[in-house]
Every structure is written in C-alpha cells, then in structure tokens.
Amino acid sequence: MDSIISKDAELLIFLNNLGNEKWDSFWLTITNQFNWVPLFVIILLLIFWRFGLKKTLFTLLFITVLVAFSDQFTNLIKNTTGRLRPCNTLELQEYLRQFSYKPRGYSFWSGHASLSTTFTVFIILLLRSRFKFIYFLVLFPMVFGYSRVYLGVHYPGDITVGYISGIVFGTLFYKLYSFLYSKIFKEQLV
Secondary structure (H helix, E strand, C coil), X not given: CHHHHHHHHHHHHHHHCCCCHHHXXXXXXXXXXXXXXXXXXXXXXXXXXXXXXXXXXXXXXXXXXXXXXXXXXXXXXXXXXXXXXXXXXXXXXXXXXCCCCCCCCXXXXXXXXXXXXXXXXXXXXXXXXXXXXXXXXXXXXXXXXXXXXXXXXXXXHHHHHHHHHHHHHHHHHXXXXXXXXXXXXXXXXC
C-alpha cells in the first residue's frame, strides 16, 4: 500500500508540474462547479424535450437525490479515511505548484470526480436513445477531475477511485430510476 501511495504522489507531482501560469486561471475556472451551470441548463432542456414537464420534474427530484447521496457518501468515505489533500500536506508543498485555492477537508476520494461521473453516467443512460451526441458529456468529468490534479488538491488515485464510484453509482441510480419510472408512469423507459 505504501508503494501505491508513493507512486500516486509521484504522479501527482509530475502532472501538477506540467502546468504553467498561462493556464492557471483556466483550470481555476474549470474546477468551480458553478461555472458549469450553462451545461446543466442545456441538459435540463434536453430532459424537458425528451420527457415533458411532469416527467422532467420527477427526473429533477431524482437527480437531487442522486447528487445528495453521492455527496454525502463521498463525505463519509473522506472522513473515514482522513487522507490529507496534497496541497495541505507539508511534505509535498515544496514539490507542488502553489495556488491561493486550497480547500480544506480530506482528499480520498474526489467528490468532484465522483459526483460529476455519477451525474454523467446517469444522464448518458437516460438520454442516449434520443440524443446520440450525449456521449460527449463524458468529457465533463474528465476535464473536471483533471482540474483537481492540476491544482494539487487531489491525488490521481483520488480522481480514479472517484470515477469508478461514479460509474457504479450512476449505473445503479439509473436502474433505480428506470424501476420507479415504470411504476409511476406505467410505461417502460426507452
């Protein structure tokens, strides 16, 4: 395990040091979830176009539960493992590029990676039959997750495990959504 943790730190240092000042403001913008609101509005419009008002309201309620679950489960894992963020780890600070952005809390696993992947997998499964271009949405968690490594607030392993948990949660939530949808609306989700 120590070897994996050591390799994770080495990879973080390498990736973090690929950055330069010209790109810093870009990645600081990318890492802020509120800057993704236009993407979420587009997705909301696609859901409305696909389902209409009543089913869209049900879907939004379900997405709210999905987001809350993913966020709280991630916090449970973070508080259980207690792994410090690399930007707050004294032994690593001299090797990482420094930013004024230094979130508190723990690092393992990345909530940004987990939640964005959970959401993305769910939305892709939900809309894939109607909108083939929806698969491009996979770029969202990839770019979002990389921003966390670029800024030195997560190890690559945190991001990777966040992606894996997001794939699992997104798939499970879609299955639950499909089941509830068929019970409530008396039709199969296609």
